[in-house]
Amino acid sequence: MKARIYYFSGTGNSLALAEGIASGLGGELRGITWDEPESVEEGVVAGLVTPVYFLGVPDIVRRFARALRLGRGTHSFAVVNMGLRKGNALVQARSLLLGAGAESFSGYSVQMPDNSVVFPTREGEIPGMLEASRAEIDRIVADIARHGEGEGTAWSPLSSIGGAAMKAFCERALGFRDISASGDCTGCGLCARACPVGNIKMEGGRPLWADRCASCFACIHRCPSKAAGYRGMNRGTFKPYVHPAGTPTLQAPQVR
Ligand SMILES: Cc1cc2nc3c(=O)[nH]c(=O)nc-3n(C[C@H](O)[C@H](O)[C@H](O)COP(=O)(O)O)c2cc1C
Ligand code: SF4
Ligand code: SF4
Numbered sequence: 390m391k392a393r394i395y396y397f398s399g400t401g402n403s404l405a406l407a408e409g410i411a412s413g414l415g416g417e418l419r420g421i422t423w424d425e426p427e428s429v430e431e432g433v434v435a436g437l438v439t440p441v442y443f444l445g446v447p448d449i450v451r452r453f454a455r456a457l458r459l460g461r462g463t464h465s466f467a468v469v470n471m472g473l474r475k476g477n478a479l480v481q482a483r484s485l486l487l488g489a490g491a492e493s494f495s496g497y498s499v500q501m502p503d504n505s506v507v508f509p510t511r512e513g514e515i516p517g518m519l520e521a522s523r524a525e526i527d528r529i530v531a532d533i534a535r536h537g538e539g540e541g542t543a544w545s546p547l548s549s550i551g552g553a554a555m556k557a558f559c560e561r562a563l564g565f566r567d568i569s570a571s572g573d574c575t576g577c578g579l580c581a582r583a584c585p586v587g588n589i590k591m592e593g594g595r596p597l598w599a600d601r602c603a604s605c606f607a608c609i610h611r612c613p614s615k616a617a618g619y620r621g622m623n624r625g626t627f628k629p630y631v632h633p634a635g636t637p638t639l640q641a642p643q644v645r
Contacts, residue, residue, distance in 0.1 A: 390534060392416025392434040395427070395457075397450050399440065399585060399605025401632030402470050402501040406526060407438035408634075410468065413530030421453045423586055423601055431460030434533065435491065437467040437482055440504075442604065443559070444476025444552030446485070449586070449603040454485035465491035466533050470522075472503020472510055476548035483542050495532060495539040499525045504606055504630050506622060507559075519633070564620030566602040568609065570595065571624065574616035580608035 392414040396407035411418045416434070419427070429435045435457075439450045446454075446469070459465065467482035469475050479496040486494055499522050502510040510518065532539055559565045570580075576594035588601045589608060596608075596617070608617045610629045618624045 390414050393429050394436040395419050395421050396438040397421040399607040400504040400610050400630055401635055403438050403440050405632050405634045406468055406470055409526035410530055426456040428458040429460055435459050435463055435465045439469055441469050441471035441475050441478040443556040444548040446478050446481045457489040459490040463491045464493050464536050466495040468497045470499045470501040476552050477545055479542045480544045495537055496542050497529045497539045502630055506627055509628055565604045567620045568598050571616045573614045575614055579611050580617050583607040583611035
């Protein structure tokens with residue numbers, strides 16, 4: 390099947406799902422960035438694989454999908470993944486892909502380890518969750534191949550209000566996009582290499598965060614010294630998480 394799968398991933402969960410789906414469908418993988426508008430030719434199935442942020446799709450994915458153009462008669466799909474609750478992420482993905490010109494849509498959600506720092510998945514639950522997600526990939530690939538509908542996608546006003554409130558609190562009060570390095574920084578540069586949007590530059594042996602953060606937390610989870618963190622973060626209690634297959638930029642660059 391001809392398919393193009395666009396993914397965004399910070400800590401590797403979405404990348405692992407996107408790779409599994411691309412290999413199952415025989416499709417091509419492309420990373421989502423802030424800037425590059427994309428179009429998909431007629432007859433090619435178009436997919437989005439994305440984490441859930443604040444009960445919806447991340448800002449970077451929304452912006453990308455709004456600029457996406459799909460050929461006539463395109464079948465589209467989205468696979469959202471989250472620690473616990475998908476909220477309106479699938480509904481949003483559906484309306485974004487239909488708005489981009491898709492004729493039909495299949496939607497799926499997969500539970501994955503939570504990388505959100507505030508509500509991390511218990512360590513003991515991670516191996517079983519990852520195992521279950523691998524089995525989900527086969528089910529999803531088979532359903533996309535027959536242009537199935539996937540899961541239901543009902544809009545929830547509660548998720549809409551709750552997600553917006555959570556986002557405002559995390560970004561304004563906790564400073565989710567206001568990341569910096571503490572005195573424990575060794576200047577190793579791993580955070581800069583981990584950032585899927587190239588938002589971190591090393592200058593004079595210190596990382597500097599610019600203003601295009603997608604709040605994916607890859608830099609925080611990748612820092613070997615627990616030096617990278619946002620303003621309101623408790624670095625002492627934080628347990629880093631990265632998907633065992635790796636993160637995007639250290640494996641297959643998302644920044645093109
Ligand atoms: C800023 C942020 C917000 C998040 N919000 C949610 C959420 O609303 N619901 C949820 O279940 N998980 C949430 N998560 C967890 C991620 O969706 C989940 O860990 C996902 O698998 C990460 O994918 P990745 O490894 O490809 O980056 C959030 C994570 C981040 C970084
Ligand atoms: S600066 Fe950190 S949190 Fe922001 S996009 Fe880059 S890796 Fe993700
Ligand atoms: S990964 Fe951590 S220790 Fe390494 S440069 Fe970045 S903040 Fe400093």
